[in-house]
Amino acid sequence: MSEDGPDTPQDAANWQPTLTDPKASAPVLAPCVVLAALDTPVPQTLHGALHAAALSARIEHDPAMAMAEVCLLRRSARQKAADGATGEALPPLVLLSQPTDAAAEMVHELERLLPDVPVLLLQGSQLVQLAAASVPQPQVDPDEILSLLGRPDASPRESI
Amino acid sequence: MSPVSHRRTSRRRLMTVGSPCIEGTDETIGQLTVSSIFAALGELATCSAREPIEGIVLQAQSTHRLPGLLRQVEAIRRLEPALPIIAVAPGLPLPALEGQVDLQTAPPLHMDQIRALLEGEAELELPTAPVPAPDAIGQAPQTVPSTTERTADALGAASGESGRITDTALIEALLQQPDRFRQLLIRSLAERSGQPSVRLESAAGGPDAATVHNDGVTFGHLCGGDTHRLKAWTRWMAVWLRLEQRLERLREEALCDDLTGALNRRGLDRFLEASIEAARSARREVTVMVFDIDDFKAWNDRWGHEAGDTILRQVVQLLGSVIRDGDAVARTGGDEFVVVFADRMPPRTPGSTHPDSIDTIARRFQSQITAMKFPQLGLAAPGGASISGGLATFPWDGADGATLIRIADERALASKRRGKNCLTFGPEVVDVSPDPPTA
Numbered sequence: 001m002s003e004d005g006p007d008t009p010q011d012a013a014n015w016q017p018t019l020t021d022p023k024a025s026a027p028v029l030a031p032c033v034v035l036a037a038l039d040t041p042v043p044q045t046l047h048g049a050l051h052a053a054a055l056s057a058r059i060e061h062d063p064a065m066a067m068a069e070v071c072l073l074r075r076s077a078r079q080k081a082a083d084g085a086t087g088e089a090l091p092p093l094v095l096l097s098q099p100t101d102a103a104a105e106m107v108h109e110l111e112r113l114l115p116d117v118p119v120l121l122l123q124g125s126q127l128v129q130l131a132a133a134s135v136p137q138p139q140v141d142p143d144e145i146l147s148l149l150g151r152p153d154a155s156p157r158e159s160i
Numbered sequence: 161m162s163p164v165s166h167r168r169t170s171r172r173r174l175m176t177v178g179s180p181c182i183e184g185t186d187e188t189i190g191q192l193t194v195s196s197i198f199a200a201l202g203e204l205a206t207c208s209a210r211e212p213i214e215g216i217v218l219q220a221q222s223t224h225r226l227p228g229l230l231r232q233v234e235a236i237r238r239l240e241p242a243l244p245i246i247a248v249a250p251g252l253p254l255p256a257l258e259g260q261v262d263l264q265t266a267p268p269l270h271m272d273q274i275r276a277l278l279e280g281e282a283e284l285e286l287p288t289a290p291v292p293a294p295d296a297i298g299q300a301p302q303t304v305p306s307t308t309e310r311t312a313d314a315l316g317a318a319s320g321e322s323g324r325i326t327d328t329a330l331i332e333a334l335l336q337q338p339d340r341f342r343q344l345l346i347r348s349l350a351e352r353s354g355q356p357s358v359r360l361e362s363a364a365g366g367p368d369a370a371t372v373h374n375d376g377v378t379f380g381h382l383c384g385g386d387t388h389r390l391k392a393w394t395r396w397m398a399v400w401l402r403l404e405q406r407l408e409r410l411r412e413e414a415l416c417d418d419l420t421g422a423l424n425r426r427g428l429d430r431f432l433e434a435s436i437e438a439a440r441s442a443r444r445e446v447t448v449m450v451f452d453i454d455d456f457k458a459w460n461d462r463w464g465h466e467a468g469d470t471i472l473r474q475v476v477q478l479l480g481s482v483i484r485d486g487d488a489v490a491r492t493g494g495d496e497f498v499v500v501f502a503d504r505m506p507p508r509t510p511g512s513t514h515p516d517s518i519d520t521i522a523r524r525f526q527s528q529i530t531a532m533k534f535p536q537l538g539l540a541a542p543g544g545a546s547i548s549g550g551l552a553t554f555p556w557d558g559a560d561g562a563t564l565i566r567i568a569d570e571r572a573l574a575s576k577r578r579g580k581n582c583l584t585f586g587p588e589v590v591d592v593s594p595d596p597p598t599a
Contacts, residue, residue: 002191062196062231062235063198063233064197064201064232064234064235065231065234065235065238067197067198067201067202067235068201068235068236068239069238071201071202071205071239072238072239074205075205095270101392103378105196105198106198108198109196109198109199109201109202110198110202112199112202113199113203113205113206114202114206
């Protein structure tokens with residue numbers, strides 16, 4: 001008798017289906033957000049790297065959408081943790097290359113406001129933690145901002 | 161990049177992305193300014209439930225930057241779908257942003273607009289103005305109203321008599337002056353669509369008519385303007401008319417008896433109060449007749465409740481054919497009815513009375529109900545029922561509805577004591593039918 005079912009009529013008479021949960025042996029994949037430029041193909045090595053890290057990718061092409069997705073996944077993970085779930089890791093953000101411009105700004109704000117969210121970088125076939133220092137800061141000229149805003153103090157602020 | 165300061169003194173907070181752009185202040189609304197959409201998303205993700213961010217202002221330096229602003233809107237919506245979003249950019253409002261943001265305006269943004277938005281003026285389920293064929297971003301809209309206008313409307317006077325007819329004015333008319341609603345709605349459509357001669361007609365002007373329909377109901381056809389333009393407004397119009405229809409149905413359900421369609425007690429009280437008030441100022445009479453069907457219980461017991469219901473419906477139907485415009489029938493109990501004779505036709509000559517005087521009508525009704533047939537009850541069903549009632553008249557018998565009903569009820573009891581099938585018009589005026597039927 002094969003694993004799939006009875007081969008002969010005799011087998012069929014004695015055959016009992018074996019109830020198995022196909023998900024039982026599969027690893028539980030944690031979600032992550034991959035920021036991938038729309039005009040750049042996703043490296044083949046990404047799938048292997050995500051599989052090795054037991055991550056399921058949600059690919060976003062826009063940094064703002066990627067950040068929103070990370071925030072949503074983080075909120076979900078924290079809610080599950082608050083409900084008593086164990087082993088709920090915070091969802092990482094995966095970058096395919098060193099961030100520049102808007103992506104760099106996003107990573108900067110992510111590290112400032114949501115420092116618990118891991119930011120990973122695909123290097124070869126591996127995911128490595130992105131070193132904060134390695135992220136280039138957005139090139140902003142303070143004088144330019146001041147002239148645009150037309151006010152002496154351009155720093156973000158809160159007021160009543 | 162400078163961090164956001166965390167001096168928080170208010171629970172309600174509004175977050176602005178970019179430079180501050182709000183004119184005016186409100187003590188109840190704290191403001192938080194952040195430098196980028198990423199900072200805004202981070203703040204939204206980490207703000208405490210005790211100090212929620214209740215709205216966000218997104219800005220663009222010019223209409224050419226609106227695609228970027230729309231991407232920001234999409235990101236905010238992904239994280240906080242219900243968060244009110246205000247877009248500020250030169251050249252706004254634009255159709256391209258209609259439905260995407262809750263408020264769009266050219267700078268400066270006023271705190272009054274924000275307050276109206278946060279306090280729910282713009283959160284009403286208002287019919288949404290149509291979005292015409294996609295205009296190029298940056299092109300000013302010609303006729304389509306925007307959320308900004310709607311909110312500005314809500315801030316303004318809601319009279320609608322002078323100037324623009326606001327959504328608020330339409331809702332007020334719908335609730336308080338339903339007779340005036342259609343007129344206002346058409347005027348508002350004329351203003352908003354730029355079609356001053358637009359009208360709603362029941363018959364289509366042609367195969368290409370702008371038909372106003374919703375949920376399988378056709379309300380009519382928009383005529384008297386550019387059909388192509390008017391077609392964009394049919395859904396807007398249909399939503400308002402559906403609201404009107406639903407409200408009318410609710411009114412009917414609240415004031416009418418389910419079984420017979422006559423007024424219920426609440427409807428009677430309102431109608432009687434209004435009739436007396438009108439009669440008082442016009443120096444007229446209002447007569448109330450209270451009656452019940454003689455031996456109705458015997459009908460019910462012998463022929464069943466279904467037969468009883470049939471009789472009740474037929475009685476109301478018969479009454480409806482006898483009374484005049486301006487009179488009303490109410491069912492106040494099982495087989496107890498009140499008829500309000502509030503004829504508002506002016507007398508033909510001073511001192512004269514309407515040719516169909518109350519006693520004539522009451523007697524006509526009494527004789528017709530005696531002759532009534534009930535074929536639904538089968539061949540063995542007896543013909544005709546009888547009623548016993550009493551009448552009371554404003555101002556002679558009472559100055560208010562409750563008094564009139566009480567006196568008429570007492571006279572109806574007196575009719576019962578006199579052997580049924582009898583109407584009592586006053587202390588000394590009794591009219592007894594000669595042939596009382598039997599159930």
